[in-house]
Amino acid sequence: MDTLAAALNWLAEWGFIFVVAGAIAAFCIRDPIQRRSLVRSLLVVGGIVLGSIFLAAAYGKLKPIPGFPWSWASMKTSIALFAIQVESYNLLSSSAANTVAHVLPFGELFLGVWLISGVWRRYSSLLASLVFVGFMIAIYSAYRRGLKIDCGCGVGPPEEAGPAALLRDGMRFLLPALIVTTGAFWLRKQTSAPRAAPTPVSAPAVR
Amino acid sequence: MLSIVVFGATLHATPRVAAPQVSPLVPTSDAIETYGSSGAPITMIVFTDYECPSCRALYENSLRPMINDYVASGKVYLVHHNFPLPQHKYGYEAARWATAAARVGEFANVEAALYDNQDAWAATGDISKYISAAMPTSEFRKVEQLMKGCSFNDAPGSCPLDASINADRALGEEIPVRATPTYVIMYKGHRLPAASGAVSWPILKQFFDSLLSQ
Numbered sequence A: 001m002d003t004l005a006a007a008l009n010w011l012a013e014w015g016f017i018f019v020v021a022g023a024i025a026a027f028c029i030r031d032p033i034q035r036r037s038l039v040r041s042l043l044v045v046g047g048i049v050l051g052s053i054f055l056a057a058a059y060g061k062l063k064p065i066p067g068f069p070w071s072w073a074s075m076k077t078s079i080a081l082f083a084i085q086v087e088s089y090n091l092l093s094s095s096a097a098n099t100v101a102h103v104l105p106f107g108e109l110f111l112g113v114w115l116i117s118g119v120w121r122r123y124s125s126l127l128a129s130l131v132f133v134g135f136m137i138a139i140y141s142a143y144r145r146g147l148k149i150d151c152g153c154g155v156g157p158p159e160e161a162g163p164a165a166l167l168r169d170g171m172r173f174l175l176p177a178l179i180v181t182t183g184a185f186w187l188r189k190q191t192s193a194p195r196a197a198p199t200p201v202s203a204p205a206v207r
Numbered sequence B: 001m002l003s004i005v006v007f008g009a010t011l012h013a014t015p016r017v018a019a020p021q022v023s024p025l026v027p028t029s030d031a032i033e034t035y036g037s038s039g040a041p042i043t044m045i046v047f048t049d050y051e052c053p054s055c056r057a058l059y060e061n062s063l064r065p066m067i068n069d070y071v072a073s074g075k076v077y078l079v080h081h082n083f084p085l086p087q088h089k090y091g092y093e094a095a096r097w098a099t100a101a102a103r104v105g106e107f108a109n110v111e112a113a114l115y116d117n118q119d120a121w122a123a124t125g126d127i128s129k130y131i132s133a134a135m136p137t138s139e140f141r142k143v144e145q146l147m148k149g150c151s152f153n154d155a156p157g158s159c160p161l162d163a164s165i166n167a168d169r170a171l172g173e174e175i176p177v178r179a180t181p182t183y184v185i186m187y188k189g190h191r192l193p194a195a196s197g198a199v200s201w202p203i204l205k206q207f208f209d210s211l212l213s214q
Helices: A002-028 A032-062 A072-088 A094-117 A121-144 A163-192 B002-011 B053-071 B091-103 B107-116 B118-124 B128-133 B137-146 B162-174 B201-212
Strands: B042-048 B076-082 B182-187
Touching: A002 A032, A002 A163, A032 A072, A032 A094, A032 A121, A032 A163, A072 A094, A072 B201, A094 A121, A094 B201, A121 A163, B042 B053, B042 B162, B042 B201, B053 B076, B053 B107, B053 B201, B076 B091, B076 B162, B091 B107, B091 B128, B091 B137, B091 B162, B107 B118, B107 B128, B118 B128, B128 B137, B182 B201
Parallel strands: B042 B076
Antiparallel strands: B042 B182
16 A cells, blocks of 8 residues: 555656656657657656545555555545644634534545546546636635745744746646646547548539 | 656655654653543644743643543544743743643643633733642642742742743653644654644644544
8 A cells, every 4th residue: 555655646746747748748759650659658658647646645644654554444534634734724614624624634645546547638637627716716816815834823934925936836737737628628529520521522423 | 648657657756764763852751741542643732922822822722622532532632732932921920830730730720711711811921820820729729839930020040840841841842842833743653843822722622633544
């Protein structure tokens, strides 16, 4: 389990490099058949990378607290602990924080599996992009309101929800999501475009 | 489909259960700034600064109802540690008063008085006014005796109570405390990661209930 979590975390952290590199390569290729083939591969890799981000996030929220085995009860405890963390950001009311804490991990789990499965990738990647946009709006909102990510009265220099956090998360999360979404819709358009109609054989004229 | 099966299978893999830890955060004897029984299944260790508004929010919204409910019923043992911050002018002095009050058995009343009147004494520095109102006069006289050499204008290090406050701070720096309030929850000897910021009692209670149902 720990190995899988480490792999997911690694992909979530660094996977965007593969997606961006693939997108650049696809952009440079002139041959349309080779480009479509590369975009297909890119979408598979991108789906795994995006799915890993969500699965790693869900794992972090659902994994048992130290000393407890995996069980439904231990996951409920982890969710209750996550509710405390959500509330401490002071962005949501207690009831909203509690709802988010109970829904978000399973939403992330579902979206992660959906992205990796490749089923209706256009829509899964579009949803992932929207989630990341919402996430970044929340960070930006916290930045504008002057809130610190560290809560309460700080001791050292706090990690501000500032441009650095936006740039980092934009590069790691939003950029690959937008690339995969664009690629998925582009590929769909390419493959569903009407082929050139065959030249009709003219019927012999009836005299 | 494969990913669902793999992920589902890994969910059921049972990790090794870590052995309970003995923590220096929980006092073993002379525990005076505590609430409840040390035999409670849950221990909550809180690092606070009496002049910190978030610490007041934690106390007023969570700790006070918790003391009346889960501490009183033996479910939670609450341990307080001082972590006065340099940016709060009277935070350290307030910690001295609370430490002195704890030594005469008046910690609970003084903590409540300090948080209830935080805005007032943080503006004027007149902490003794609220301390004296929080306990019988005879007890306040004892606290005053302990506070000799400990007022705001006395030189640092002249107060015998400072050793206790500084020991608390040193413990906090080991965690490390990055903001106040910071709290560490222990359940049956298992120490959970430290958390910061105010939390409401219903959310905290939900977590405790979940722990207790394990």
